Amino acid sequence: MEKMSNAARRRLVFLANFLSRYENDRVTSKAIQEATGFSSDVVRKDFSRLGLGGGFSNGYDAKKLLGAIRAELGLPQTERRCCIAGLGTLGEAVMRCGIFDGTLYKIVAGFDFRVNRTEVLNADFPLYPANKIESVVSRMEIEFAVLAVENEYARAMAERLIKSGVRGIVNFTNEAIAESENVFVENVSLVLALDNLCARMK
Amino acid sequence: MEKMSNAARRRLVFLANFLSRYENDRVTSKAIQEATGFSSDVVRKDFSRLGLGGGFSNGYDAKKLLGAIRAELGLPQTERRCCIAGLGTLGEAVMRCGIFDGTLYKIVAGFDFRVNRTEVLNADFPLYPANKIESVVSRMEIEFAVLAVENEYARAMAERLIKSGVRGIVNFTNEAIAESENVFVENVSLVLALDNLCARMK
DNA sequence: TAGATTGTTAATCGATTAACAATC
DNA sequence: TAGATTGTTAATCGATTAACAATC
Numbered sequence: 081m082e083k084m085s086n087a088a089r090r091r092l093v094f095l096a097n098f099l100s101r102y103e104n105d106r107v108t109s110k111a112i113q114e115a116t117g118f119s120s121d122v123v124r125k126d127f128s129r130l131g132l133g134g135g136f137s138n139g140y141d142a143k144k145l146l147g148a149i150r151a152e153l154g155l156p157q158t159e160r161r162c163c164i165a166g167l168g169t170l171g172e173a174v175m176r177c178g179i180f181d182g183t184l185y186k187i188v189a190g191f192d193f194r195v196n197r198t199e200v201l202n203a204d205f206p207l208y209p210a211n212k213i214e215s216v217v218s219r220m221e222i223e224f225a226v227l228a229v230e231n232e233y234a235r236a237m238a239e240r241l242i243k244s245g246v247r248g249i250v251n252f253t254n255e256a257i258a259e260s261e262n263v264f265v266e267n268v269s270l271v272l273a274l275d276n277l278c279a280r281m282k
Numbered sequence: 283m284e285k286m287s288n289a290a291r292r293r294l295v296f297l298a299n300f301l302s303r304y305e306n307d308r309v310t311s312k313a314i315q316e317a318t319g320f321s322s323d324v325v326r327k328d329f330s331r332l333g334l335g336g337g338f339s340n341g342y343d344a345k346k347l348l349g350a351i352r353a354e355l356g357l358p359q360t361e362r363r364c365c366i367a368g369l370g371t372l373g374e375a376v377m378r379c380g381i382f383d384g385t386l387y388k389i390v391a392g393f394d395f396r397v398n399r400t401e402v403l404n405a406d407f408p409l410y411p412a413n414k415i416e417s418v419v420s421r422m423e424i425e426f427a428v429l430a431v432e433n434e435y436a437r438a439m440a441e442r443l444i445k446s447g448v449r450g451i452v453n454f455t456n457e458a459i460a461e462s463e464n465v466f467v468e469n470v471s472l473v474l475a476l477d478n479l480c481a482r483m484k
Numbered sequence: 485t486a487g488a489t490t491g492t493t494a495a496t497c498g499a500t501t502a503a504c505a506a507t508c
Numbered sequence: 509t510a511g512a513t514t515g516t517t518a519a520t521c522g523a524t525t526a527a528c529a530a531t532c
Contacts, residue, residue, distance in 0.1 A: 093477045098458050117461050137489040137532035154484030173375030248479035256300050259319050264482045266475040273468040274387050275295045277450035280466045282356030339508035339513040
């Protein structure tokens with residue numbers, strides 16, 4: 081299979097999420113255009129790579145389509161283990177707000193540089209001080225980390241997580257974290273989002 | 283001036299943030315490549331549109347470069363007003379975690395559908411029940427909203443914010459919010475970020 | 485049947501990469 | 509001078525758009 085473009089991959093990820101919350105049995109590329117803003121042309125093109133082999137003119141079976149997209153993208157079929165690195169205001173909120181409910185991502189550990197923080201908080205999963213990062217991440221086979229430490233600790237924390245075996249980081253800090261061969265970083269920053277809005281408004 | 287591509291705009295937004303935290307006086311496209319992963323070629327190409335008119339071989343003046351990027355992108359020069367719509371666990375954390383400290387974005391109001399929620403919480407800015415959205419947003423001239431309500435209320439809330447004059451929405455929910463002529467939406471979702479990581483790892 | 489919609493090809497458009505003269 | 513780095517052009521590569529036959 082030829083490789084997917086970055087833009088196409090991101091569209092499909094977004095569409096998988098959109099379809100997982102879609103209420104009808106069938107969906108058309110036109111309906112998707114109206115709800116998401118992606119042109120129906122590009123949507124059909126993206127879907128054509130899935131080799132659905134369906135009919136011609138009656139739209140897509142929403143469930144089958146979702147399954148095909150998830151398979152093509154390699155989205156989780158079984159539970160995937162995550163940790164939260166940094167248990168400040170934001171990290172604690174992520175851990176408590178049930179954001180992973182109904183997904184296959186599961187938080188299995190939390191870390192903080194401050195020993196008292198890990199002792200004061202409690203959660204449905206164990207919390208550890210920073211000196212346990214290496215042993216816990218490798219023992220629990222944690223794949224993903226949500227990086228929510230203070231900016232100044234971001235790179236040091238990321239480095240330790242990566243050395244311990246984490247392969248994907250969702251970066252909530254404002255620090256740039258370098259990617260490497262097998263480690264990917266997604267930046268989820270409120271300030272970057274607002275800056276992007278400003279730039280698009282111009 | 284010819285219009286910027288979507289990809290170039292996002293790179294520049296990211297680079298502006300990177301440069302704002304850069305500690306040296308001068309910076310080269312190669313150093314940027316190493317820290318951010320963008321190729322030095324594409325970085326130089328992006329910068330060339332700024333018309334810096336600097337020297338040839340001694341890198342860029344980091345401060346001048348940052349100023350030129352911010353001007354080109356239309357990033358804030360003066361304070362810009364934001365509100366938080368939805369004061370659940372995540373919304374409250376955003377409001378408390380000082381994420382806008384040192385930026386020109388300022389939270390000036392919070393909204394929630396639950397009257398008791400706006401009465402119980404307190405903040406450095408006023409909190410209002412949902413029936414005040416329209417009047418407060420227009421009176422305070424709020425430009426941006428952080429959408430952090432429960433998924434099922436996301437579209438209704440977004441619609442009311444837009445009707446009241448909000449022009450940019452940072453969407454923390456999992457619901458797709460349609461953009462329109464003058465209203466832009468940026469999705470900042472932990473689950474989308476993890477899905478994108480999975481898709482890239484494949 | 486008429487209208488709607490898909491899947492796919494061809495055409496267009498645009499972005500990235502490679503390369504290198506200029507010059508610090 | 510030698511090495512490094514910019515700014516820019518040309519070449520390549522890839523994505524999007526337009527269009528339409530197939531067919532539900």
